[in-house]
Amino acid sequence: MDEIIQVFYQFSNKTGFLIANNTTKAKISIICNQPISFSSVNFHLRYDIKGKLNVGSKTPLSIQLDNNKNWVHDNTQEYEIEFKTPNTPISFSGENLEIVWYLIVEVIVDDRTKSQIRSQLLRQTKLISLAKTYNGKIITKHPIKVRNIDCDYQIVNFEEISYQRIHIPLLFSGFILATDVLLYLSGSYHIIISSIAAILSIGLLGYALYKYITIGLLGEVRLVGEYIDEKKFRICVTPKKNLKTIIGIKLFYTITEEVIDNRGSSSTTLKEKIFESKDYSCIVFKNKICSEINYPKEEYPTFFKYDTARIFWQLHLKFQFKNGLSYTVNHEFKVF
Amino acid sequence: MKIAYHNLILNRNVEYFHNPFGGISDEELIEVIDPKYSFEELTETLNQNKPIIVQFVGKKGRGKTIHLRALYQLASNSKIYILDRNNHRNITNPDNLNIFIDSVHHIPLRKRLQLWRQTNTSYVITTHFPRNLEFFFCKRKYKTFYFNEITSEKLEVIIKKRVSKFSYLKYEDVVVDQDILNQLIKKFDDNIRATLNFLYDQFKAVNHYG
Structure with a gap:
């Protein structure tokens, strides 16, 4: 035409x-x-x-x-x-x-x-x-x-309270262990299945314990993202308790594209990281831990979603504790 | 020689609009597709006086869905359903309508038989294996089109059409290396989507146009 x-x-x-x-x-x-x-x-x-x-x-x-x-x-x-x-x-x-x-x-x-x-x-x-x-x-x-030749970005302010649920892995672990014991008592004990269940249960118990002595120490964690200007934004982390158990927080953010290819009769998820920022350290101020973060200096797509395709920005906060352990919390946020 | 994009497409300094080997929109379909069966034959089969079931049979990636979508554009009074596990429930079958169904295996057998029993409805479906028994059981007239095998000439046309549609190159000016074309067929056989996905990755490795 x-x-x-x-x-x-x-x-x-x-x-x-x-x-x-x-x-x-x-x-x-x-x-x-x-x-x-x-x-x-x-x-x-x-x-x-x-x-x-x-x-x-x-x-x-x-x-x-x-x-x-x-x-x-x-x-x-x-x-x-x-x-x-x-x-x-x-x-x-x-x-x-x-x-x-x-x-x-x-x-x-x-x-x-x-x-x-x-x-x-x-x-x-x-x-x-x-x-x-x-x-x-x-x-x-x-x-x-x-x-976006000026590389101007704008965060959508957010406030998120992250509850660290350690009781979920604990409950699962207890449930598996209890089933295992019941099977043993009822005589339907199978050495391989029971051993796998026991290992799984111990693994989950270990994970619950690890969460408890790391991020679990902080109770709720309040995460706030704030607009500063087109070139930077602020991230603040406020733990409910035991602030002194943290010796440092490193944070960085990534931009990821995700595509679910469902052409024809099968479906494949394709995920690729397209940007990773440098590491930022956080400064403790009163009971808040804040950091000013720069947006990328190059043109990158902002938050985008269409059907099975999306581009998302994600924060990665690595808490380091006095007991030598660390724990990473990931949080998606929107930037336009 | 290695299967690399620049070894396959011998034209240099080509300005592309975007990667030519990705998904195709409905409006581009008719121009980009190189039909395995002529659309005249397919539309004539569908538009016979007596309602018919047309089945496109083949393994994944052989071009069944793209033919279904293209034929849908050429058929009037039609409805199309691209199915996944859950959305088969939306299929309704009002009278005198051609129904196009992609991935018919997502519909449970009982519901499929219910559909085929609607004798005044024509269907065009894609399936991995022939559903002849079901049609026979429902006393339906059907015709099967198989999607398998590819020749190097066919693959060359598919590649040339895509390159010329999404760049400033004319179809007749696209130069494709025959040796690499044969290597592609050896590697992926008749799986066109796997071939195109491979070319998509090869293309982005050498073309920075964004």
């Missing part, structure tokens, strides 16, 4: 790409190669979620350029529009996931032009069904880039 119209575009920033969250003027020129009548001409900014997955797409911006006109052959139309580029997601090319933006000009033709195009299609292709199912739209698609 590309040959019916030709579309040219120019952005006022003269960069050839769009800057997320910025207002841009665009000049759209449409050259018409055959007479058409239409009900509307629309401009869209659309992104496709591509990669090793079922492709999806979203159109966050649509502007009507024109309506109810006839264009003759060689007709050139120029439109100037102003719009604010959506602030997320930016164009992205990752390991298994890509976010590809398109500038789309769509002409919705009237019934007369629709049947003309249909007969053209019938002449060009042997595939009658293709012409039959023609939907009456002339669409031109130009791949463009949406960028």
Whole structure:
């Protein structure tokens, strides 16, 4: 359908790409190669979620350029529009996931032009069904880039209380052990199964004990993420008790892309880390432990989720205790 | 020679819109797919006077789902269900509609037989093995299309179509190395999705366009 119209575009920033969250003027020129009548001409900014997955797409911006006109052959139309580029997601090319933006000009033709195009299609292709199912739209698609060239980010403030539940592994361990003993007493004792159950139970008991003498010492842990500016954010950790048992907290954050490829009849989860920050140390102030963290200095995608694809930011806090042990808490947070 | 992207696609300095070997959107399907069976034949089979069940049979990655999606676009008055373990419950079968079902094995046998018994509905399904017995049991007319085997010519067309669709290269200008093409077939046999996933990883190793 590309040959019916030709579309040219120019952005006022003269960069050839769009800057997320910025207002841009665009000049759209449409050259018409055959007479058409239409009900509307629309401009869209659309992104496709591509990669090793079922492709999806979203159109966050649509502007009507024109309506109810006839264009003759060689007709050139120029439109100037102003719009604010959506602030997320930016164009992205990752390991298994890509976010590809398109500038789309769509002409919705009237019934007369629709049947003309249909007969053209019938002449060009042997595939009658293709012409039959023609939907009456002339669409031109130009791949463009949406960028965050200043590398500005904004955390969504959060406050999370993390309860360290040591009783769950304890309960499981007790349950397995009790079942094992009951089986032994009832005479249905099986040496291999019982041994595996006993090892599992001891393992869970060990894990519960390890949690109890590390993070469990702190009771509840309050985790707060706060906006400072576009270049940094603050993370504060407030344990409910036993603050003095902590000798240090190291924290860093990661950005990960996750894709569930469920094309066809099987499903595979593909996870790739695309960024890992440096380690930050925390400063103890009164009963709070805080640290100022820098956002990446390069362009990375912010929080994104679409169907089976997502990009998420995650904090990793490694508590080091006086007893020589350490414990890591992971927490996902949103950045736009 | 090693199976690397630059050894396979011999054109240099090509500007790509994105990785050409990933999933395909519905609007790109008809242009990108190289049909194993002509769509004329498939649509004619489906549009016969008497309702029919068309089954696409083959192992995973052989192109059944992509043909189902493409044919769906060409069939009017149709509904498509891409199934996983849970969503088969949503299938309804109003009269005089063509129903397209991907991964029919997710539907329990009892419900499948219920569907096939709707004699005024035509179905197009994908399945790993033929369901002839079920159709016979429900006295349904059916036709089977097998998805297996690939030739180097076919794989070449698939690769060329993708490269030309997602770059500024024209189809006829894409140069593919025959030796590497044969190596790909030796490595992945007729598993097209595994081949394309492999090429996806090969492509991103050498093309930094983001």
